[in-house]
Amino acid sequence: MAANLALGGQTAETKRRSLLLEAGIVIAIALFLIVILPLLLSDFRLNLMGRFLALAIVALGIDLIWGFTGLLSLGHGVFFTLGGYALAMHLKLQIPADASSQLPEFMSLYGVTELPWFWQPFYSFPFTAVAVLMIPALLAGFLGYVIFRNRIRGVYFSILTQAATIIFFNFFNGQQKLFNGTNGLTDFQTLFGAKVNSPGTQYVYYVLTIIFLVAAYALCRWITSGRFGHLLVAIRDDESRTRFTGYNPTGFKVLVFAISGALAGLAGAMFTLQTGIISPNSMNIAFSIEMVIWVAVGGRATLVGAILGALTVNFAKSTLSEKFPDIWLFFQGGLFLVVVLFLPSGIIGWLRTEGRNLWRSVRGRNQVATYPSLEEDAEVEYERQNIGD
Amino acid sequence: MSDKILEIEHLTVSFGGFRALNDLNFTLNQGELRVIIGPNGAGKTTFLDIITGKTKPTAGTVKFKGKNLRPYAEHQIARMGVGRKFQTPRVYLNLTPRQNLALACNRNKNVFPTLLQKPPTPERRTVASLLETIGLSPKADLPANLLSHGEKQWLEIGMLVAQSPDLLLVDEPVAGLTDEETERTGELLVALSESHSIIVIEHDMEFVRQIATDQVTVLHQGSVLCEGAFESVQSDPRVIEVYLGQEETEHAA
Numbered sequence: 001m002a003a004n005l006a007l008g009g010q011t012a013e014t015k016r017r018s019l020l021l022e023a024g025i026v027i028a029i030a031l032f033l034i035v036i037l038p039l040l041l042s043d044f045r046l047n048l049m050g051r052f053l054a055l056a057i058v059a060l061g062i063d064l065i066w067g068f069t070g071l072l073s074l075g076h077g078v079f080f081t082l083g084g085y086a087l088a089m090h091l092k093l094q095i096p097a098d099a100s101s102q103l104p105e106f107m108s109l110y111g112v113t114e115l116p117w118f119w120q121p122f123y124s125f126p127f128t129a130v131a132v133l134m135i136p137a138l139l140a141g142f143l144g145y146v147i148f149r150n151r152i153r154g155v156y157f158s159i160l161t162q163a164a165t166i167i168f169f170n171f172f173n174g175q176q177k178l179f180n181g182t183n184g185l186t187d188f189q190t191l192f193g194a195k196v197n198s199p200g201t202q203y204v205y206y207v208l209t210i211i212f213l214v215a216a217y218a219l220c221r222w223i224t225s226g227r228f229g230h231l232l233v234a235i236r237d238d239e240s241r242t243r244f245t246g247y248n249p250t251g252f253k254v255l256v257f258a259i260s261g262a263l264a265g266l267a268g269a270m271f272t273l274q275t276g277i278i279s280p281n282s283m284n285i286a287f288s289i290e291m292v293i294w295v296a297v298g299g300r301a302t303l304v305g306a307i308l309g310a311l312t313v314n315f316a317k318s319t320l321s322e323k324f325p326d327i328w329l330f331f332q333g334g335l336f337l338v339v340v341l342f343l344p345s346g347i348i349g350w351l352r353t354e355g356r357n358l359w360r361s362v363r364g365r366n367q368v369a370t371y372p373s374l375e376e377d378a379e380v381e382y383e384r385q386n387i388g389d
Numbered sequence: 390m391s392d393k394i395l396e397i398e399h400l401t402v403s404f405g406g407f408r409a410l411n412d413l414n415f416t417l418n419q420g421e422l423r424v425i426i427g428p429n430g431a432g433k434t435t436f437l438d439i440i441t442g443k444t445k446p447t448a449g450t451v452k453f454k455g456k457n458l459r460p461y462a463e464h465q466i467a468r469m470g471v472g473r474k475f476q477t478p479r480v481y482l483n484l485t486p487r488q489n490l491a492l493a494c495n496r497n498k499n500v501f502p503t504l505l506q507k508p509p510t511p512e513r514r515t516v517a518s519l520l521e522t523i524g525l526s527p528k529a530d531l532p533a534n535l536l537s538h539g540e541k542q543w544l545e546i547g548m549l550v551a552q553s554p555d556l557l558l559v560d561e562p563v564a565g566l567t568d569e570e571t572e573r574t575g576e577l578l579v580a581l582s583e584s585h586s587i588i589v590i591e592h593d594m595e596f597v598r599q600i601a602t603d604q605v606t607v608l609h610q611g612s613v614l615c616e617g618a619f620e621s622v623q624s625d626p627r628v629i630e631v632y633l634g635q636e637e638t639e640h641a642a
Contacts, residue, residue, distance in 0.1 A: 227495060228504040230488045234481045241479045244441055245493050245552060246467035251500040 022221075026214060033210050043199050047274055050206035052314040054270035057209075057216050059294045059310035060303060061263030066292065067300035068224055069256050070236030071153075075161030076264045077288035078168045079136035083265025084278035085172075086135055088185035089119060090128035091196065096189075105187075106180040116178055125192075132269045133262040140261025144254040153239070165283050172280040184279020197276065209270045213307070216263055220303050223259070232256060233301075293332070297339050299346025308347060393455075394419045394556055394586045395440070400449035402435055402611075409435040411611035413449070417556075422582035424589045424601045424619075427608035428631060433590045434476070436608070437558050441473050442466040453556065468498065472554030476561045478541035482534035486525045486544050489533060490516045493551035515551065522577075523547040539570040546577065557587045563596050575599040607631075 033053075038046055058080050065071050092104040101108045103115060121127045147160055173182050188196045195201060223229060234242050235249045242249055272278040281287075290313075298309020313335070321328040343350045395417040402410040410432045417423055427433055438444040439451055442463040451458045458466055467473075480489050494512050495503060520526045523543040528536065533544060542562060549557055559578065563571040571593070578600055581587060591597050597605065601619040608614065609631045615622060622628055 223504070227488075227491060227508060230481075230484050230492055231503060233483050234492060237481050237483055238479055240443075240463075241475075241481070242492075243463035244467050244473045245548065246464050246498045247492075247503075248462070248464040248498075252503075255500055255504075 026217065030210050030214050034207050038203065038206075043202070046206060047202060048315075048318055050202070050209050050274045051271055052311050053206075053209045053213050054267050054274065055291075055294070055314060056267075056307040056310040057213050057270070058264045058267035058291055059298070059306040060213075060216050060220050061260035061267070062291050062295045063300065063303060063306035064220055064223065064232075064263075065257055065260040067295060067302070067306070068229065068232045068236065069253060071253065071257070072155075072158045072292065073161045073257070073260070074158050074285065074288050074292065075164045076260070076291050077283045077285070078165050079140060079261040079264035080268035080271070080287075080291075081168070081172070081278060081280070081283045082136045082139065083132045083268030084272035084282065085179065085185065085268075086122070086128055086131040086265070087269040088188070088272050088278045089122040090125060091188040091191060092185055093119070093123050094188075094190045104180075104185075106183070107177065110177045112177050132265050136265035136268075137258040137262035141254055141258035144257035145250070148250045148253045148257075162285055162288075165285055165288055169280050169283040172283065179280075182280060184277055184281065186277035186279070188276055191273075196273065202274065205270065205273045209274070212266055212270060216266070217303060217307070219259075223256075224303070228252075290332075293336055293339075295346075297335060297343075297346055299348035299350070302346065302348040302352070305346050305348035312347070392419045393417065394421075394453065395588075396450075396452040396455075397439075398450050398452075400439065400451060401447050402432075402439060402444060403447050408611050410439070410446075413608075413612050415606065415613060417586055417588065420582070420586055421603050422578070422587045422589070422600065423604055423606060424591055424597050425606045425608060426591060426594075426597060427614075430610075431608040432611040433608055434560065435611075437473060437560055437588075437590065440466075440556075440558060441471055464498070467552070467554075470553075470555035471558065472549040472552045472556070473558045474545050474549050474560060474562060476564060478538070478545045480533050480536075480541050480544050480548065483532060485530045486520060486533055486536070486547075487516060487529040489544060489548055490519055490551045493548040494519075519547045519551055522550075539566050542566060542570075542574070543577075546574070550581065555586060557581065557585050559587060559589045561590055561592060563591070563593055571596055572599065 033049075037049065041049065058076060061079075062073065062076055065073050095102055095104070103112060107115075122131070143160075143164060147157055152160065172179050175181060179185065190196060191201075194204075224232065231242065231247060231252060235247075235252060239249050268278070268282070291310075294309040294313050295306045296309070297313055298307065299305025313332075316335070317328060317332070320331055339346060345353070393416050395415070397413060397415040400410055400413040400415075401408060413432075413436070425433055425436070435444060439446055440453070440458070442458060442461055442465070445459065453466070453469060453471060456469070461469070480486075481492070484492070491508055491512070494516055495508070496512065497503070497506070517526075520529050523546065525536075525540060525544060525547070528540070533541065536544065542565075546559070546562065549559075562578070563574050566574065575596060578587060578589060579602065582602075589600065598619060604616055605619050605622045606613055606616045607622060607625075607628050614627055614631065615625050617625070
């Protein structure tokens with residue numbers, strides 16, 4: 001036991017116990033969302049919740065690449081939208097066998113007579129499922145490799161990701177015949193024979209979103225704990241130092257960017273299912289920046305913060321824009337200012353530091369900060385216990 | 390293999406016409422502890438940048454264990470066995486000393502092994518004993534930004550050792566340390582020199598006297614001015630003129 005303590009800092013037993021506790025909390029929240037919340041909310045609100053939970057998945061992705069690795073991506077809208085399109089293409093190919101045209105309706109409208117070759121594989125659902133994750137991941141991996149290999153960092157990386165959003169936005173916007181241009185893909189009918197828009201199916205998508213979110217959270221937890229996660233923080237804080245220790249940061253950054261892109265793709269697909277539309281609109285720069293704001297509000301480098309930020313900001317947005325459609329943008333700007341000025345580490349970051357101290361002082365347990373060497377000192381400890389005030 | 394761990398021939402580095410290093414020749418024997426001194430701007434830090442691959446030479450060759458280093462990137466040179474300690478301690482402030490050391494200690498630094506493999510017990514044992522050596526065991530699990538300057542310096546030296554390099558490059562290890570810490574650092578370096586080749590760059594003459602058991606090299610304007618035992622270097626008139634003399638006039642003023 002003592003030897004273990006010296007090696008790991010924390011015994012395997014306590015580590016296992018806190019992991020179990022965390023898993024228990026996550027499962028409890030997931031069950032609450034799946035079983036209880038549908039009883040409390042109207043179908044409309046539940047659908048909103050489902051969409052926002054999908055957005056929380058992309059927030060986790062942003063947190064990985066920005067919060068932990070320190071690379072501010074302003075182009076996650078592209079990965080999100082690509083995931084959405086991949087699934088939407090499969091949905092658009094669910095055409096009843098007796099229909100007059102075996103093409104998605106917009107194609108006939110623009111005079112396309114034969115299904116473009118790259119639409120063909122999307123007849124297959126397994127291919128689509130892989131494509132939802134892999135197309136954004138491969139794109140992110142490729143972009144990342146080219147950018148990181150040339151040691152492009154900081155604001156230049158952000159600018160390049162923005163440039164990517166503009167390129168993709170214009171491409172999808174301009175391709176009426178291939179992707180229905182600016183209108184995007186919508187009017188989905190069935191998936192696996194179930195009507196996409198029926199409340200029952202929507203509830204299934206809602207549950208699936210929660211399962212994916214839990215899986216994404218578990219993945220991010222696993223990645224960010226342990227040596228790999230510590231290395232990401234090291235790259236964020238002092239990249240060139242990691243080189244002199246023998247690490248090549250390029251590979252690490254490429255992998256994390258690709259995973260982050262895949263999460264965005266998954267989020268896009270689940271979002272598309274629940275909104276019933278995907279269009280180039282979600283590739284505009286404002287949306288990608290909004291994603292970053294969610295993470296900043298919730299707390300960078302805290303995975304829970306990313307999820308919480310995505311939910312809070314989006315619920316605030318939908319509530320406020322319903323009641324006061326004019327002021328939402330002011331509110332969003334103000335929120336960002338407050339976070340930057342007063343809560344630089346976000347809600348969760350604040351709770352973990354100042355919030356905890358405040359809570360202690362409210363309960364009258366003011367903790368005196370001392371030097372750790374004093375805390376460790378057996379003699380001081382003895383005096384504390386045996387010599388009263 | 391030759392017993393020279395580092396051979397530098399006719400090394401020139403110029404930055405837009407300015408020659409930071411000028412036709413420099415230098416060799417280091419296996420297991421030697423060499424101190425390099427020189428006035429500001431003599432090219433000491435550039436010298437380390439060249440060996441670690443941060444800067445590429447304009448002309449000349451740098452051979453480490455008989456291998457020309459030019460085609461290798463920083464991380465490859467580090468993996469070949471060159472460790473570097475920076476002038477101001479560069480440890481990862483948001484990680485704990487234990488995590489800092491574990492990262493340096495990692496035997497396979499490729500992406501997937503780092504992600505998928507758990508640190509093996511021998512590595513964790515190495516980390517624990519290093520924490521003991523550098524006196525940070527009680528603070529092993531605190532964020533490194535709570536450490537004092539001296540503790541950070543020691544942590545960085547610990548990280549260097551954890552990397553188990555053959556050649557240690559140490560840039561001003563005692564800058565900003567108290568006298569007592571300076572002396573302990575000197576003892577640590579001398580102890581390390583039994584199993585490593587070490588190059589120390591230093592300004593503090595008292596400290597140089599303490600650790601300079603082998604040769605001392607004096608750099609001046611990008612070239613080697615002279616080499617020899619500390620006493621003979623100290624009494625060399627050229628050295629007194631460019632370096633020590635300069636200091637004396639400073640003291641006089």
